[in-house]
Amino acid sequence: MEKTSHVMLVGEGARQFAIAQQLETVETIAAHPHQSARGKRRLASPRDPAGNHDTIALLVLHANGDIAGGCSTSGLGKKLPGRVGDSPIIGGGLYVDNEVGAAGATGLGENIMRYCGSFMVVEYMRQGMSPEEACRETVRRITRGERSGTALNINFVALDKYGRYGAAGSGKEFPFSVTTQTSSRVIRATASEKRG
Ligand code: GLY
Numbered sequence: 270m271e272k273t274s275h276v277m278l279v280g281e282g283a284r285q286f287a288i289a290q291q292l293e294t295v296e297t298i299a300a301h302p303h304q305s306a307r308g309k310r311r312l313a314s315p316r317d318p319a320g321n322h323d324t325i326a327l328l329v330l331h332a333n334g335d336i337a338g339g340c341s342t343s344g345l346g347k348k349l350p351g352r353v354g355d356s357p358i359i360g361g362g363l364y365v366d367n368e369v370g371a372a373g374a375t376g377l378g379e380n381i382m383r384y385c386g387s388f389m390v391v392e393y394m395r396q397g398m399s400p401e402e403a404c405r406e407t408v409r410r411i412t413r414g415e416r417s418g419t420a421l422n423i424n425f426v427a428l429d430k431y432g433r434y435g436a437a438g439s440g441k442e443f444p445f446s447v448t449t450q451t452s453s454r455v456i457r458a459t460a461s462e463k464r465g
Contacts (some may be wrong), residue, residue, distance in 0.1 A: 277357070296410020324356055328365060328428040336357025336430060338363050338371040345378060354378030360388030369380070369395045370429035371449040376438070384411050390427050400427035401458075408437045424458075 278286050288294070322380040324342040331337070340363040355378035357363035362378065364387035367373040372390035373382045381387075386407055393403035404425040413422055424438035426445050436445045436458040445456040 324375040338365040355382035372427040404437035
C-alpha cells in the first residue's frame with residue numbers, strides 16, 4: 270500500500286517484490302501439501318473437518334473512531350497449488366469501511382468468497398443492522414445459496430463504528446474474542462441456521 274500504487278501482487282511477481290523490499294525468505298507449509306497414508310496428495314473438500322486451516326480475522330476500533338482490520342491464514346489443508354482463498358480477497362475474508370464498520374471471515378474460503386461475504390456483512394450494517402444481525406443474515410444468505418446437506422463451515426465477526434460487535438457461524442458454536450481496555454473474554458456465537 271505504501272510502496273506501489275497497486276492493490277494486489279501475487280505469485281512470482283509478489284515474491285520478487287518482497288525480495289526487493291528485503292523481506293526474509295521462509296518455507297511455508299504450502300510447500301508441503303498433506304499426503305495421504307498411501308503417499309498420494311488428497312485434495313480438500315467442503316466435508317473436511319473445520320480444523321483443516323487456521324485463519325484469524327482481527328477488527329479494531331481506535332479511540333479516534335478509525336477502524337482497521339487484518340486477516341491471516343494458512344489457507345486450506347490439502348489445497349491445489351495455486352488455490353486462492355477468501356482471506357486475501359478484499360470483500361471476501363475481510364472488509365473495512367471507516368464510515369460503517371468492518372467484518373472478517375474464517376472457514377471454508379470457497380463458500381465465503383463466492384458471496385463477497387465480508388462485504389455483505391458491512392453492507393447489511395450500512396443498512397442499519399447490528400453487527401450480530403448482519404453476520405447472521407449473511408450466513409443465512411449463503412446457506413440459502415448452497416446445497417443443503419453439505420457442511421458450510423463459514424463464520425463472520427463484525428464491529429461497527431459505534432463499537433458494537435457480533436458474530437455468527439454455520440456451525441453449532443463459533444467462539445470469538447473481544448478485548449477492551451479493561452477486559453478480554455471469549456464469546457460463543459450460536460448457529461444462525463440449521464442445515465440438514
Ligand atoms: N478461510 C481461509 C481459506 O479458506 O483460505
